[in-house]
Amino acid sequence: MESLSHPVTPAIFEKGFPYPEFVAFTEKLVSENRTTGANQSEAYLDYTRMCLQRMHRWDKTAKVSLAMQELIESIQQPQRWLVITEAWCGDGSQSIPFLAKLADLNPKIQLRIILRDENPAVMDAYETNGARSIPKLVAFSGDLRCELFTWGPKPHYLMERYKEYRHDSKGLSYQEFLEEVYLWYARNKNKDLEVELFPLIQSSLIQ
Template structure:
């Protein structure tokens, strides 16, 4: 499907971080005791530190299955994968390292990461049920003329769990809910993420 006026331009891509530069940027933020976006509260500073720890851990432990590895390596036409996130985003820290490992499998994939609050017009083009939920992955052809697929902000299981929690917390605090979510990520080991990405990436080859 062609988009004649979507807000993603080559200038935006050029401003984005590679994954390694994003990790370095997050390390710098932690050293300077700050984070991205307007909320510089102690809570968000702590989220950023935790996100950095998670990314480092997934960099060492995340595994890509032979099935999706073969699929990604079969991509012949260049693609741009644009990730919208923030340094404090917990879901981003759980998913982005795996997405980066996929992109590294094929030189035809260019992964770029931008901050949500620095590009509101882009974020608003990719809302989830009307919300600026992150991370959000949007894949394009290299000339940016065709949007290939979108994914995010989290695996479908967690989208359902979050909706259920908002409807009825069953006495569970939000902190307890988040701990449950991150435990799920650790146990799931990106299996749901991979299963959701498989048909999306496959669709770009048709």
């Protein structure tokens, strides 16, 4: 694959959290009644507590299909998966546990998590429609020289639903809209996420 210019250095990748350490870090934040980033409002503290609960729940309940498991296990060359997020990110807490389960299926995949606001140069390289939306997954070759694929910040259905809501809320408060989003995640059980990731991962195997 063609080498690409990007700001992710080995040092940036290695300083990232492995997923279990990110969960432990979030637990510590919650115990200290704080979160990541500059916004330490009660709302963001509540988001962080909810995110921790969701990660714990998905750790127990998320399932990977047999087809996806076989695809992941077929990866022969090392890959590094970098996730950009924050502890208060609701979409991150819904998707990152599943990404971690995928990475755990093959020792050739290294997954690390970095914080958006502590890595502005990285985040600015992976904006979505001009916005610093998270979470964002960026997959690289093992030597970080080649970018393999990106995904995020949320499944396509929700991307479209957010656009619809911003255009016309139809009387829904933002909190009511968020409840709709949370319910969708719970019912979807990462199926859309897996469907979207499958061809991306498959394309990374083409030599």
